[in-house]
Amino acid sequence: MSGNTDSRVGTTYSLPLTLWISLFFVVPMAIVFLYSFLTRDVGGGVRWEFNLDAYAAIFKQTSSGQFIYLDILWYTLWMAVAATVLTILVALPCAYYIARTKNNTLLLFLVIIPFWVNFMIRIYAWVAILGQSGILNEGLMALGLIKEPVQFLFNDYAVLLVLVYTNLPFAILPLFTTIEKFDFGLLEAARDLGATHMGSLRKVMLPNIQGGIITAVLFTFIPIFGTFAVPDVMGDSNTYMLGQLITSKLKMTGDYPGASSLSVLILILTAGGLILYTAFQRKQEKDKMVTIAEDAL
Amino acid sequence: MKGSEVRVENADKKFGDFHALKSVSLTIKKGEFFSLLGPSGCGKTTLLRIIAGFEEPTAGMVYLDDVDVIPLPADKRHTNTVFQNYALFPHLSVFENIAFPLRLKKVPFEQIKEKVTRYLQLVHLVGQENKKPNQLSGGQKQRVAIARALINEPSVLLLDEPLSALDAKLRHQLLMDLDLIHDEIGITFIYVTHDQSEALSVSDRIAVMNEGRVLQIGTPFEIYEAPADTFVAKFIGETNILDGIITAHNGRFYTIETDQLGPIMVTSDRKFEVGKKVRHAIRPEKIDITKEKPEGLPDDFNILHGKVSESIYSGFQSQFYVATDQKLPFKVYQQHESYLERGPAIRWQDEVFLNWDADDGYIVELI
Structure with a gap:
């Protein structure tokens, strides 16, 4: 009886979210998926004819044998992995410190404060810092360390720096939550059982905060993989990341199927990666099962 | 080992x-x-x-x-x-x-x-x-x-x-x-x-x-x-504490003049001088509780009279809080060793006598 009422209440309560997600997530995804199989029209729209051209384009070679899109994909993947790894490496000690601090409200507040400023403004702030007449160059010149302004902008390092900066809160927060929940008494138990300090962190802490690390990786890797604003402002104008390519297809050439096929590609790569990872985890778990034979007793 | x-x-x-x-x-x-x-x-x-x-x-x-x-x-x-x-x-x-x-x-x-x-x-x-x-x-x-x-x-x-x-x-x-x-x-x-x-x-x-x-x-x-x-x-466990001054001493036997109860008898293998103030303890389970005044006890037994102010029945035993005539609260445990047909014989508000052997008391320390 009560179970019945409960589930009905559950349905009612989850209705707004279900509607919201269906309308603004499932439907757009379906449209993107559908568009990727349609034919590009001259006016910047689509014709309702089934067509795989948009996918074929991904594997198209130039006359010199270069895979343009695959090269961009490879470059994007590399940048995203590098930025994610850097973000996690910076976020981990930071989250650890916050979780271990007793009165951490202020520290958490400081992590969240950047969200009060518009995303684009935060990116351009870095131009003001790193630019030819930016604070850094001015400062270095004033100290006499350099004579001419150095070009810090428009390269991969500038892109990575700002990617790490903009994504840090998304990594710190989930890491903080899991580390805060971690029972540090377990490290003592590990030491007691013979683990060294590093051993206890690696064998006990790491596996127990793994969930937070995975969330942090997802929260940073996925947005970075599709990012376009940061490389647009900070990057070399001759290199493209996948997000920039999609944006340009939409805005410059009006190639909706092309943009859609690339979006589907991003989706497949990230979702596929996740599925493989969970399958791998399950298998590991299963391999660890032991059977103690009855005759051992 | x-x-x-x-x-x-x-x-x-x-x-x-x-x-x-x-x-x-x-x-x-x-x-x-x-x-x-x-x-x-x-x-x-x-x-x-x-x-x-x-x-x-x-x-x-x-x-x-x-x-x-x-x-x-x-x-x-x-x-x-x-x-x-x-x-x-x-x-x-x-x-x-x-x-x-x-x-x-x-x-x-x-x-x-x-x-x-x-x-x-x-x-x-x-x-x-x-x-x-x-x-x-x-x-x-x-x-x-x-x-x-x-x-x-x-x-x-x-x-x-x-x-x-x-x-x-x-x-x-x-x-x-x-x-x-x-x-x-x-x-x-x-x-x-x-x-x-x-x-x-x-x-x-x-x-x-x-x-x-x-x-x-x-x-x-x-x-x-x-x-x-x-x-x-x-x-460790429960105990009744009585403070007093040693007034007499005969071999292992000591008489302590307590502040509230008058003289009580206790034995100790340690040596205490007459006139010293000591703390005496008696465990609740070592005290006998009866409704009638016990007759024919040796003179090294201590006897008190009081009224049950609280009685807690817990199956294998009853715990009594007895207020002595001198208004001193005493804890007494009574084991139920045989079948109780009509429940515990001693109940709340009953007038009771407490007695214990001088050997069961213990001088804890000088105070």
Whole structure:
């Protein structure tokens, strides 16, 4: 009886979210998926004819044998992995410190404060810092360390720096939550059982905060993989990341199927990666099962 | 004996302003089941953590079989700990939790399996090996923790209030199991608890602690029957305290003129001078309670008259709070040794007589 009422209440309560997600997530995804199989029209729209051209384009070679899109994909993947790894490496000690601090409200507040400023403004702030007449160059010149302004902008390092900066809160927060929940008494138990300090962190802490690390990786890797604003402002104008390519297809050439096929590609790569990872985890778990034979007793 | 002797000399520990341990010295014999007993904040856990290597004493020495272990970190000492909150690794199965120390030592899997199986049997957990800690009951969790702490074959097992999170029945069961395991493997057990009945029932010896000091070290019998001071007398079991001045003394027999009850008789093997102020204690279960005035008692019996102000029936016994004629509250326990047809004979508000043998009283200390 009560179970019945409960589930009905559950349905009612989850209705707004279900509607919201269906309308603004499932439907757009379906449209993107559908568009990727349609034919590009001259006016910047689509014709309702089934067509795989948009996918074929991904594997198209130039006359010199270069895979343009695959090269961009490879470059994007590399940048995203590098930025994610850097973000996690910076976020981990930071989250650890916050979780271990007793009165951490202020520290958490400081992590969240950047969200009060518009995303684009935060990116351009870095131009003001790193630019030819930016604070850094001015400062270095004033100290006499350099004579001419150095070009810090428009390269991969500038892109990575700002990617790490903009994504840090998304990594710190989930890491903080899991580390805060971690029972540090377990490290003592590990030491007691013979683990060294590093051993206890690696064998006990790491596996127990793994969930937070995975969330942090997802929260940073996925947005970075599709990012376009940061490389647009900070990057070399001759290199493209996948997000920039999609944006340009939409805005410059009006190639909706092309943009859609690339979006589907991003989706497949990230979702596929996740599925493989969970399958791998399950298998590991299963391999660890032991059977103690009855005759051992 | 596979166990180690543990010797603590003048161990002192300060946490900021808090003086947790005040120059504690004790020697725990090889293979002994030794309890550190005291109320929370008495320093018992701090002492255990110092022996385990989780804390460094501010001053003092700790020896395991005459080896100074202070410079050794926890992972290098032949001690293992069973923690109050179990401290099982949530990401590992029961099997892997117990195998953890062996995995660290890179023992071949066949040997690990064989040994873990043996310890699973010891703690009666065969069949649970693939479960995760969150699928176990509290008692099972603590069994895993015990097996995990023992698999390294430590020479000293440290138990930090291991049963306090369990319900009474389970606590008793596990305590008996611990006692059996101790008998079976014969290493030194150091058992921290605030529960005097736990300590009394399994320990070879007990150190009673309060406010960072060891007040008394002795067998459960010594601690219960001959408490070293008022704190121990009150902390272990229940007791009735009577203060008075010694007025006469004839061999083992002392007469104490108490403030409220007049003269009472007590025997003591220790020497006390006439005129000294002493504290006398009598356990509630050693007092007889009757409705009629007892006749024909020898003259070394003490007799009081009073009224039952509270009566608690608890099956095997009744607990009475008796207000004596002098308005002094007395605790008296009466065992129910035979079938009670009409319930307990003595009830609330009954007029009663209390009597006890001078031999059953005890002079705790000079005050």
